[in-house]
Amino acid sequence: MPKKKKVTRKVKRPIIKLMCEECKQSYYSSRKNPTNTPDRLVIKKFCRHCRKHTIHKETK
Numbered sequence: 001m002p003k004k005k006k007v008t009r010k011v012k013r014p015i016i017k018l019m020c021e022e023c024k025q026s027y028y029s030s031r032k033n034p035t036n037t038p039d040r041l042v043i044k045k046f047c048r049h050c051r052k053h054t055i056h057k058e059t060k
Contacts, residue, residue, distance in 0.1 A: 018056040020047040028056060 018028040018041070027048055032041055041058040 016041065017059045018043060018045065019059045020050060021055045021057060023047060023049045023054075025049045026059060032058075 013031040013033055016030055016032055017026045018030060019026040025047065028045060030041070043056050044053055045056045046052070047054045047056070
């Protein structure tokens, strides 16, 4: 019986964390393609700690 080969996946879309600009808490994580978006991601999302929509920026 032949052995199964493990499939190795290249990390093309690394996981990033998103941090709130007002309270500096990080609740969200996402994936991004660094070739398409080399700059840091900026998204407006709901912050549970502030209890309102705020700007979330990418951290490493």
